[in-house]
Amino acid sequence: MYRDGVRKSIWQEEIKRISSEADDKQLFDVVIVGGGITGVSTALKLQENGKNCILLEAANIGFGTTGGTTAHINDFFDTTFDEAINDFGLEQAKLFAEVGKEAQDHIKNNIKKYGLECDFEEKAAVLFALDERQAEKLKDIVAGASKVGHEMRYTEEISFPIPFKEAVIIPNQAQFHPIKYIKGLCDAFLQLGGHILEDCICESHEEQDEIIVLKTSKGEIRTKNLVYATHIPPGVNILHFMTAPYRSYAMAFSLNYDEYSQHLGYDLTEPYHYYRTQKIDGKTLLIAGGEDHKTGHEENTGECFSRLENYVRQYFDVETVYYSWSSQYYEPVDGFPYIGKLPGSKGKVFTATGFRGNGMIFGTITAQILTDIIVHGKSKYEEIFSPSRIKPVAGFTEFVKETAEVACDFVKDKITAEKIASWEEIKEGEAKVIKHEGESFAVYKEKEGKIHVLKSTCPHVHCEVRWNGAELSWDCPCHGSRFNVNGKMLTGPTVKDLQRIDIEENSE
Ligand SMILES: Cc1cc2nc3c(=O)[nH]c(=O)nc-3n(C[C@H](O)[C@H](O)[C@H](O)COP(=O)(O)OP(=O)(O)OC[C@H]3O[C@@H](n4cnc5c(N)ncnc54)[C@H](O)[C@@H]3O)c2cc1C
Incomplete structure (x- = not known):
């Protein structure tokens, strides 16, 4: 498996193993954990700046959301500029707008400097309102964009066969093939003397006086600085x-x-639909996305694909569905990403998370921000993206309440889990959380009848996992840890697997 789900994404064919030899007894300047766009971009930038770096990846480069993204390189964000002005003020919102242009330039520079072939295309974007309510929202978005100097022009026509009320054209956007891009960055990183270790889980770290000691699945590694580019x-x-x-x-x-x-x-529905094209083996395909929901909060995840497909078929004359996949992202409480020093650390441990659906830009700018802090001591974005900021914005209480409700739900899950008298009660292809002698277990029966039994409690902070039938995974609704049917960790923040229980399949 090259991605954190059983479905194949459109990019996945390009994922190949990349690992290099490293004397892991040496003291590194920076260890970067996580082989997605954030980790790979950051590792390259630091190595370019003379740091001796090693990148550790739990599975393979591109295993996480970067292998399941849609890779629009758009510099207007899920947190709109009018929301940024309302919540953070005009000056901070202007700085927020600068990030987009700067990150796009970084991507273009990397492509030029290293001669990367990654299907990069510059193009305009259209943002369209489907009804009156969305048109009002669009008006606010355009007004906010104009205040921070971001161009959006109303247009009478759009190039999508979807009836719309109002629409704007946004010039100077782009797209690429995310795996070809990060593979190119990895090659450049290795050429500059960097090291990559795949199949290496970083389990914990200890900050000592001058150094940080990492405990990994491949032994101890010592470093002066640590970057968690693990998405969370x-x-x-x-x-x-x-x-x-x-x-x-x-x-x-x-x-x-x-x-x-x-x-x-x-479009501007909630959640919104997003569109782009990609050529694969000479054939153009339309990529459409949407149907977002909180992890672990959708009973039948397979239905999300049916709904998306039906929606697209309403407007487009679809010939064939070539790929369907899903992936995970993180919403921050106040709308801005968290990039910088890890809260609670002594100042040499860094992280980047809360990118919403804009990780191509925020993952890329992370490389610049963390290089500026580690090499030069400061970054102009340090304050606005500080992971230690406390920003009680509108919606904060709702967010905390929702998180608390999730915690209550998992207690309920434990109490209400079903009791079964025999394994026969579970149908082939079915998954269930069951209760046995006060303990709850996550059970999945394969089509051929083989049964997988796991302890259903997530090792991260002990919430109960829920079934994701679309990707055949057990997902934790609290913080998004995910596991395959064998209990193997797919997605953090956990660093441990779900406990496997060996059973006699003919036992009652
Ligand atoms: C369906 C979908 C579509 C999207 N479309 C867009 C888009 O069009 N444009 C856009 O800008 N953004 C988009 N996003 C968001 C964007 O894809 C993500 O923000 C971005 O890919 C995150 O990259 P990352 O490198 O931070 O994390 P990841 O790509 O998830 O990489 C993190 C890596 O860390 C590894 N890891 C985790 N824990 C450990 C550990 N303990 N030890 C070692 N390794 C570990 C994982 O295996 C993983 O490979 C989309 C998101 C989704 C879900």
Whole structure:
């Protein structure tokens, strides 16, 4: 498996093993944990700046959300500029807007400097309102964009066959193939003397006087600085209570005509639909995404694909569905990502999380921010993205309440889990949380009848996992840890597997 789910994403063919030899007894300047766009970009930038770095990845480069993204490189964000002005003030919102342009330039520079072939294309985006309410929202978005100097122009026509009320064109956006891009960055990193270790889980770290000692599945590693580019940091941290895990769904279709839109596209429904195209083996495909929900809060995740497909078929003349996959992202409580020093650490441990659906930009800018802090002592974005900021914005109470409700739900899950008299009660292909002698277990029966039994309590902070039938995984609704049917960790913040229980399959 090259990704954290059983479904194949459109990018996955390009994932290959990348590992290098390293004397792991040496003292590194920086250990970067996590082989997605954030970790790989950061490792390269630090190595370019003369630091001796090693990148550790629990599975393989591109295993996490970067292998399941849709890779729009858009510099207008899920947190709109009008929301940023309302919650953070105009000056901070202007700085927020600068991030997009700066990150796009970084990506373009990397592509040019290292001659990367990653299907990069610059194009405009269209943002369209489907009804009156969305048109009002669009008006606010455009007004906010104008205040921070970001161009959005009203247009009478859009290149998507979807009836709309109002729409704007946003120039200077882009897209690429995320795996080809990060693979190119990895090659450049190795060329510069960096090291990559795959299949290496970072289990914990200890901050000593001058150094940090990492406990990993491949032994101890010593470093002066540590970056958790793991999408959400491992361990238990205040950041786990300031972010919430969500899943989003993507599908790639061929159409019965050749007029694919040349734009990136977004409507303003909640959750919104997003569109782009990608050529695979010479064939153009439309990638559509949406149907987002909180991790562990959708009973039948397979239905999210049906709903997305039905929605797309309403407007597009679909020929064939080529790919369908889902992946995870993190919502921050106040709308800005958290990039910088890990709260509670002594100042040499860093992280980046809470990117919403804009990780191509925020993962890329993380490289610049953390390099500026580690090499030069400061970054202009340090304050606005500080993971230690306390920003009680509108919606904060609701966010905390929702998190508390999730915690209550998991107690309820434990109490209400079903009792079964025999394994026969579980059908082939079915998954259930069952109760036995006061303990609850996550059980999955394969199509061929083989039964997998796991303890259903997530090792992170002991919530109860829930079944995700679309990706055949057990997902924790509290902080987004995920496990395959064998209990193996797929997604952090956990660093441990679910406990496997060996059973006699013919036992009652
Ligand atoms: C369906 C979907 C579509 C999206 N579309 C877009 C888009 O169009 N544009 C955009 O900008 N953003 C988009 N996003 C968001 C974006 O994809 C993510 O924000 C981004 O990929 C996150 O990258 P990352 O490197 O931080 O994390 P990841 O790619 O998740 O990488 C983290 C890595 O860390 C590893 N890891 C975790 N724990 C450990 C450990 N303890 N030890 C070692 N390794 C560990 C994991 O195996 C993983 O490979 C989308 C998200 C989703 C879900």
